[in-house]
Amino acid sequence: MQHRRILLPAGDWREPDSGRFRSDIQIITKVPPHTPFGILEEHAGELEIDETPVFFSGIRYGSFLNSAGIATDPGRGRLLLVTGIAQPEPLKKYLKDAGILFTHMSYPDHHLFSDADIRKIEAKFRAEKCAYVLFTEKDFVRLGNSWPDDIPTLYLPVQAEILKDARGFDLRMLSFVQRFFAS
Known part of the structure; x- marks a missing residue:
């Protein structure tokens, strides 16, 4: 073929x-x-x-959006940044320059999040006492319906x-x- x-x-x-x-x-x-x-x-x-x-x-x-696509202020709490992109450095610099505190979990570019990945992200979110999990828009779309509803989530277009x-x-x-x- x-x-x-x-x-x-x-x-x-x-x-x-x-x-x-x-x-x-x-x-x-x-x-x-x-x-x-x-x-x-x-x-x-x-x-x-x-x-x-x-x-x-x-x-x-763009503006931080919640899982319903509504602009949401991330506040002053720590975020858990989860990326599956080739070069997360510009995003990390953007967040640092904006004074946003975050912990970063990096996955390979185009990563498809498994149930095990989601459990690891959830555990890190709770252990770090984060206010939100922040995804890139690209990664957020790849989550599909597998993301737990009780974890506050943002994405950044x-x-x-x-x-x-x-x-x-x-x-x-x-x-x-x-x-x-x-x-």
């Missing part, structure tokens, strides 16, 4: 670096917060290929944002979509 290559985010296929020569635009992702625009411009100049515009994106964290010239980016995307559907 032939493996079907589907690009991210639907699949797991990443475009090789050489593919940038075919691109209409380039997007450099995961730019750290508060990176000076001068540094971004310098990198854009190094990366542009035949006038291909370069955009930069970063991560913006993330959103990618274009850091400079977001309007120009949006106009280019709209133009591309219009051309695509017109043909």
